[in-house]
Amino acid sequence: MSKARAKGTAAESAVVSYLQANGFPHAERRALAGVNDRGDVSGLPGVVVEVKSCVRQELAAWLDEAEVERKNASASVAAVWHKRRGKGSPAQWFVTMTGEQFVNLIGDN
Numbered sequence: 017m018s019k020a021r022a023k024g025t026a027a028e029s030a031v032v033s034y035l036q037a038n039g040f041p042h043a044e045r046r047a048l049a050g051v052n053d054r055g056d057v058s059g060l061p062g063v064v065v066e067v068k069s070c071v072r073q074e075l076a077a078w079l080d081e082a083e084v085e086r087k088n089a090s091a092s093v094a095a096v097w098h099k100r101r102g103k104g105s106p107a108q109w110f111v112t113m114t115g116e117q118f119v120n121l122i123g124d125n
Contacts, residue, residue, distance in 0.1 A: 024069055062093060067098070069099040073098065082094035093121045095117065
């Protein structure tokens with residue numbers, strides 16, 4: 017396993033553990049699916065989560081990726097959960113989404 021892949025796997029596992037410990041017992045890492053990818057975390061009905069652990073943030077590209085995955089999963093909401101420099105816990109990382117996705121999250125859509 018490459019160093020980058022190991023870093024990504026560790027970040028995904030950390031997010032899943034955090035979700036499980038905070039009321040989402042069905043959260044789990046999703047297997048890779050290539051062009052039909054449906055995000056990195058499953059077990060959150062209607063939600064696609066793309067997890068990133070990168071030094072360089074590329075929010076626009078990450079949000080575009082999450083949107084493709086949202087459509088693949090027929091989900092209502094897509095978000096990118098990305099590691100925050102110097103913060104070890106996913107509780108202190110950032111979760112980013114578009115305004116449209118935020119409205120989907122808080123609205124009755």
